[in-house]
Amino acid sequence: MLLKELTQAFGVSGFEDEVSQLIITNVKEHADEVFVDALKNVIVLKKGKGINKKKIMIASHMDEIGFMVLSITDKGYLKVRNIGGISIYMSVFNKVKFRNGIVGIVDYQDSIAEAKGNDIGKLYIDIGAKSKEDALRYIAVGEPAAYVGDYVELPNNRVCAKAMDDRVGCYVAIEALKKLGTPYNDVYFVFSALEEVGLRGSKVAAQRIKPDIGVAIDITGSYDTPQGGNGNMMFGQGAAIKIMDNSVICSDKVVESMIETAQKYNIKYQLDVLPSGGTDAGAINQSNEGVLTGGISIPTRYGHSPVSMVDMFDVNCCIELVTHFVDKEFKF
Numbered sequence: 001m002l003l004k005e006l007t008q009a010f011g012v013s014g015f016e017d018e019v020s021q022l023i024i025t026n027v028k029e030h031a032d033e034v035f036v037d038a039l040k041n042v043i044v045l046k047k048g049k050g051i052n053k054k055k056i057m058i059a060s061h062m063d064e065i066g067f068m069v070l071s072i073t074d075k076g077y078l079k080v081r082n083i084g085g086i087s088i089y090m091s092v093f094n095k096v097k098f099r100n101g102i103v104g105i106v107d108y109q110d111s112i113a114e115a116k117g118n119d120i121g122k123l124y125i126d127i128g129a130k131s132k133e134d135a136l137r138y139i140a141v142g143e144p145a146a147y148v149g150d151y152v153e154l155p156n157n158r159v160c161a162k163a164m165d166d167r168v169g170c171y172v173a174i175e176a177l178k179k180l181g182t183p184y185n186d187v188y189f190v191f192s193a194l195e196e197v198g199l200r201g202s203k204v205a206a207q208r209i210k211p212d213i214g215v216a217i218d219i220t221g222s223y224d225t226p227q228g229g230n231g232n233m234m235f236g237q238g239a240a241i242k243i244m245d246n247s248v249i250c251s252d253k254v255v256e257s258m259i260e261t262a263q264k265y266n267i268k269y270q271l272d273v274l275p276s277g278g279t280d281a282g283a284i285n286q287s288n289e290g291v292l293t294g295g296i297s298i299p300t301r302y303g304h305s306p307v308s309m310v311d312m313f314d315v316n317c318c319i320e321l322v323t324h325f326v327d328k329e330f331k332f
């Protein structure tokens with residue numbers, strides 16, 4: 001199962017190589033061109049046949065949040081900093097893994113129940129070392145670590161794993177690419193690097209591609225749990241068509257066009273207003289001289305944790321919507 005492989009690959013921001021290799025293996029026979037740039041973005045071109053074709057950039061980010069070793073204490077514990085939006089509360093008593101396979105346990109040096117704010121400086125990782133000297137046999141300063149989170153199949157076609165953000169978006173893009181024959185438009189599938197540290201990869205990729213239309217495929221919230229919240233999105237209600245998040249207010253022409261596509265092909269959809277957090281859509285929107293931009297989102301529970309969950313019904317709706325959206329003739 002490709003989604004399982006994608007979520008289990010190591011890909012903390014800046015260290016996306018294992019994910020990019022897996023993606024290249026899965027896209028190369030379906031693509032006209034595959035290119036990797038200096039920031040590690042994987043840019044996959046599927047050429048279109050339309051007379052009035054446009055350049056469409058579809059961005060799904062490969063990177064996941066994680067940790068980086070800052071220093072090692074005399075007793076062999078690792079002090080770390082965050083790479084992206086790490087929460088201390090979601091980290092304590094979880095496992096993390098380094099690129100060489102070394103596993104560590106995350107704990108907090110004070111009572112987590114009394115923690116105020118999100119002081120990453122009080123986290124430490126215990127890899128079982130006896131001393132600093134011992135720890136240095138396994139780990140160096142600057143080594144990145146990612147959460148461990150097995151891929152688990154749950155009832156009702158729901159699955160959970162680490163790094164659904166945004167490997168499920170990469171999965172949607174790959175499956176859409178596989179389903180496309182020769183599309184109407186030139187489609188640039190960008191598997192972007194460095195999203196979690198400030199939308200860096202997609203910014204650079206958009207400068208290279210100069211798209212007419214940009215679309216970010218990323219996770220959004222799902223507000224149908226006891227924790228609730230004010231969002232609209234829910235499991236089982238289909239592809240979430242982005243209206244806005246912190247990084248972008250989507251181009252109304254793109255939003256209307258996505259809704260029209262969903263209605264035409266009977267694809268279940270819901271409207272996505274993300275209460276907080278940004279996406280690659282913001283970077284594409286503000287690139288070049290401005291790009292018409294939208295987003296297709298996968299409702300996700302427990303994002304940025306080792307146990308993020310999606311409903312495959314929604315995932316499949318997103319694949320359908322991407323496939324049909326990039327294949328239409330745009331009148332704007």
Ligand SMILES: [Zn+2]
Nearest residue numbers: 165166218219
């Ligand atoms: Zn994301």
